[in-house]
Amino acid sequence: MRPIPPWPRLRRGLEHDYTILTVREDIVADPRTGQEHPRVRIDCGDWVNVIAVTREDQLVLIRQYRFGISAVTLEVPGGIVDPGEDPALAAARELEEETGYVAGRVVALGSVHPNPALQGNRCHSYLALDCVKAHEGHPDAGEDIRVELHPREAIPRLILEGSITHSLVVVAFYLEHLRATAPR
Amino acid sequence: MRPIPPWPRLRRGLEHDYTILTVREDIVADPRTGQEHPRVRIDCGDWVNVIAVTREDQLVLIRQYRFGISAVTLEVPGGIVDPGEDPALAAARELEEETGYVAGRVVALGSVHPNPALQGNRCHSYLALDCVKAHEGHPDAGEDIRVELHPREAIPRLILEGSITHSLVVVAFYLEHLRATAPR
Structure with a gap:
């Protein structure tokens, strides 16, 4: 079975800082088609x-x-x-x-x-x-x-x-x- | 043991819509002291x-x-x-x-x-x-x-x-x- 390729990030979106976490919407590319998709990322500590x-x-x-x-x-x-x-x-x-x-x-x-x-x-x-x-x-x-x-x-x-x-x-x-x- | 009172929401913060979820920072009150605290809320479907x-x-x-x-x-x-x-x-x-x-x-x-x-x-x-x-x-x-x-x-x-x-x-x-x- 072919491996699953990573999806590269094309652009980082605007980040909102909520102190206990930050939220950002990045634009990633489907490696199979090059098509762009938004992806939400929530960053916080462990x-x-x-x-x-x-x-x-x-x-x-x-x-x-x-x-x-x-x-x-x-x-x-x-x-x-x-x-x-x-x-x-x-x-x-x-x-x-x-x-x-x-x-x-x-x-x-x-x-x-x-x-x-x-x-x-x-x-x-x-x-x-x-x-x-x-x-x-x-x-x-x-x-x-x-x-x-x-x-x-x-x-x-x-x-x-x-x-x-x-x-x-x-x-x-x-x-x-x-x-x-x-x-x- | 005394019951735990709910913490009333004083103000709804600005909401950011990320399509698959929305994020908002509300201000709530500690019912024991009246002191204000920010609380982040992430809304999404089940x-x-x-x-x-x-x-x-x-x-x-x-x-x-x-x-x-x-x-x-x-x-x-x-x-x-x-x-x-x-x-x-x-x-x-x-x-x-x-x-x-x-x-x-x-x-x-x-x-x-x-x-x-x-x-x-x-x-x-x-x-x-x-x-x-x-x-x-x-x-x-x-x-x-x-x-x-x-x-x-x-x-x-x-x-x-x-x-x-x-x-x-x-x-x-x-x-x-x-x-x-x-x-x-």
């Missing part, structure tokens, strides 16, 4: 999500108001990797800032592209083990976060019944499941 | 992904060049739900357009929010059974798609080794796994 497990084998989940859907979601802690920051440290930092839990050990589960059609960034998933409550958390101004503990075995039900709907949180739980059950 | 299984129990996967990451990805067929279109019909339509396979039966697996922080839309996952190759596919102008058949049992390895990296494709496979193994 993201992290962390499945945090306490010493009592409970999961540390959070509820917060999400502006995309104008509703409250149930998620794992996570956030944006700072420029130059190690994603594993970002995961531990976001966990502590959002929940006050400190991880004993952080294990990488893998990373995905949130949306390779539009975005260049990755979302890294981590498992944080032996988590202990150290304080009440230090969320950013503009974050209103509630912390909840749930038993690990509740996750499939929470996903299937639509209580957990954030795609990247669902991904983190599947990566954890695949790593836990993969042949060695 | 998306569908379809795990297509042939009568020989092979999965119909596609490779295509993705502009967000400037690289080729391995994914399941999928796309944008047309305005007013039933998502199950959109799944069958995208499958046939992109691959030439026609589904015998389409089963809903569930839906997620691709990114509830930024986007209001949903991504619906489907399982298409008894798929039969009817023609070579009719991809949109601007799509260069290669069809590949893979055995079902290869999926965990393809995800863990990073051959499948699209978060919403990973979600579709987890939803299928959860539905297949859920207690009745």
Whole structure:
């Protein structure tokens, strides 16, 4: 089968800077025909999500108001990797800032592209083990976060019944499941 | 625990229309303090992904060049739900357009929010059974798609080794796994 050729960018479009991301519409060429097509690109930093497990084998989940859907979601802690920051440290930092839990050990589960059609960034998933409550958390101004503990075995039900709907949180739980059950 | 209040929108910002999506920066108020915060919102239609299984129990996967990451990805067929279109019909339509396979039966697996922080839309996952190759596919102008058949049992390895990296494709496979193994 013939390989898939890359589509060259002919022109960069006007870029709009929204602080947490930039959006631009480039013009690319179909290498088979030379025909021009617009393509939207959203640039932002990498993201992290962390499945945090306490010493009592409970999961540390959070509820917060999400502006995309104008509703409250149930998620794992996570956030944006700072420029130059190690994603594993970002995961531990976001966990502590959002929940006050400190991880004993952080294990990488893998990373995905949130949306390779539009975005260049990755979302890294981590498992944080032996988590202990150290304080009440230090969320950013503009974050209103509630912390909840749930038993690990509740996750499939929470996903299937639509209580957990954030795609990247669902991904983190599947990566954890695949790593836990993969042949060695 | 006190409930999480919604954050009212004070002002709609300027909207930029990129045809496949619109981006806007609104100003919202923290209901606890009244303090103003900017929030970016990306509006677009719902998306569908379809795990297509042939009568020989092979999965119909596609490779295509993705502009967000400037690289080729391995994914399941999928796309944008047309305005007013039933998502199950959109799944069958995208499958046939992109691959030439026609589904015998389409089963809903569930839906997620691709990114509830930024986007209001949903991504619906489907399982298409008894798929039969009817023609070579009719991809949109601007799509260069290669069809590949893979055995079902290869999926965990393809995800863990990073051959499948699209978060919403990973979600579709987890939803299928959860539905297949859920207690009745």
